[in-house]
Amino acid sequence: MSGKRPDLSVRIGDVELSNPVIAASGTFGYGGEFSEIMDLSQLGGVVVKGLSMHVERGNAPPRIVETPGGMLNSIGLQNVGAEGFLEEKLPFLRRFNTAVIANIWGRTFDEYIAVAERLDGAKGLTALELNISCPNIKEGGINFGTDPKQTEQVTRAVRDASSLPLWVKLTPGVTDIGELARAAEAGGADALSVINTLRGMTIDVASRRPTLSTIFGGLSGPAILPIALYMVYETRRATNLPILGIGGIEGLDQALQFFILGANAVQVGTANFYDPMASIRLVDDLRNWCETQGILSINELVGSLESG
Amino acid sequence: MYDRRLAIESVAHVGPGQFILGFECPEIAAQCRPGHFVMISVAESIDPVLRRPMAIYRVLRDASNTPYGFTLLIEVVGCGTALLEQKSIGDHLEVLGPLGVPFSLPTKDEASGEHLLVMGGVGSAPFPLVAEELLKSGHRVRAFVGARTAEALLCVDDFRELGVPVEVATDDGSEGFHGYVVHPLQGYLESEDPANAVLYACGPTPMMRAVHEIAIIRNLPLQVSFEAPMACGIGVCLSCVVRVDAGDYGDWRYVRCCREGPVFDSRRLVWQ
């Protein structure tokens, strides 16, 4: 074997990851189930299911519907709550040599701050990922993630409430994602996760009702890849912050496209459902690909987009 | 739990849109318990993208009684199952399993009354294995099998081969009792009044609810295998939740059908 194994490690701000493959929030639970079929230490990181201050029961079923090349979900952010996570889930995740990122959300500024404060200083937690795709109940339902002013404010509020590195997860449901990226940066984000799901719906023709109990849901999976790539492209033009590329990644080819566009790491989401070994295999495939290409560090690839 | 790419070793068409696929995989087969399921891919492409949950139908054993494979009994209901019907021997599928909580069955030494297996449609799939296991440990078994038509009845031959008495019901009256399968069950319970009977059910939700009501009235234990739309099958997506009782005040909470189920004590479930 050649002595020069490609270096897959990447830096996301102050966070060093052993490799750039991370499991996306809501598609990996809290890691326990996947640990039965893989060594979580092989992953660069795990983003846990979106946490709120209190236990959340979630939406009524049906919560998913399959769509061409993807799926819609309306899970309703069911989760064990910050306390439950710290007591029951984090101690398990600490056993692995992988970054643990807590995805957090709230319905008001105060709820965001409360969960961020509660998780601050937790042993074994690497970073926070701020899910700003929920409506701000207090402000009359305006999305934290679609109004630049609110994006900046909620980012700053959480920034001030926690000493952990802060990744802000952007929603693609906006006209100019660059503007939201700059707002998050101004609020103190250390990195940007791009993208969350897109809104969509389907109709059950027989009953003429929406298929999902909540009328609309979040679209994910291979179908959203080109949108996600474009959003990373625009985000990279707007900011120099590290980017975590997300959306429709099934394996090597899609991940490479994100890196070339300037993503510093990638998150695998829906593919975990239909191909549970997808993220682990991606780590191996990246390493082998770099080796055959004579690439010594994955960072050589990042932002290598040729234009014109 | 294993994730394996397996070749289809056998295909048998058993009824209208009903077929059996056979696989060889000693690791999965060795872990299969009655009521377990697997998640299987249906397309090589991304449409449809999700795998489908299927119950383990039979475990295949070699001459020395060592498990080496398993079969699935599938009925066409939509695009994914229609694609599966087109598969031939040698085609490959991704198979993840075995998954879920299986039926809780008594051991040899546990005394028990008669075990009554109540099934409708393709909900019959897990029950031959249940019967096999119960018979092996010396328990008495009786099957109540329902379907739309005589043609669509499933597993009746399996039960007969195992020596299990079978009562049949069809929606159109083309074989056995004309009507729902809960009626022959009800009739049997009324005429025989078997002491300490133990109930099991799988099939359409209204049918399972009807069996649940019988179980409550007669104070008999009932395990149901519940179906919910599933994306992952392993407990990470939270798409498959069902309501269970949480305390004495009519409170409830969601649990994952794929992980805390698919087999539940019917009294734990909130039947809406």
Ligand SMILES: Cc1cc2nc3c(=O)[nH]c(=O)nc-3n(C[C@H](O)[C@H](O)[C@H](O)COP(=O)(O)OP(=O)(O)OC[C@H]3O[C@@H](n4cnc5c(N)ncnc54)[C@H](O)[C@@H]3O)c2cc1C
């Ligand atoms: C634990 C479990 C065991 C099962 N065992 C068997 C079996 O042994 N044999 C068999 O033929 N069928 C079984 N089913 C039902 C089978 O999974 C569905 O019929 C199948 O997924 C339908 O797919 P489709 O593409 O043909 O239908 P579509 O309606 O096109 O499916 C679209 C989506 O809905 C979901 N879905 C639709 N109907 C059901 C349903 N009844 N239950 C769960 N998900 C559904 C599918 O998973 C898919 O994601 C089982 C279901 C569960 C939950």
Ligand SMILES: Cc1cc2nc3c(=O)[nH]c(=O)nc-3n(C[C@H](O)[C@H](O)[C@H](O)COP(=O)(O)O)c2cc1C
């Ligand atoms: C079932 C499901 C649940 C999700 N839950 C969350 C969540 O709790 N928080 C969050 O920020 N994103 C959540 N997401 C979004 C994913 O993390 C990811 O951003 C999105 O699915 C796009 O990536 P993909 O196409 O690879 O799935 C969820 C996605 C799915 C499919």
Ligand code: FES
């Ligand atoms: S199917 Fe994903 S949690 Fe049950």
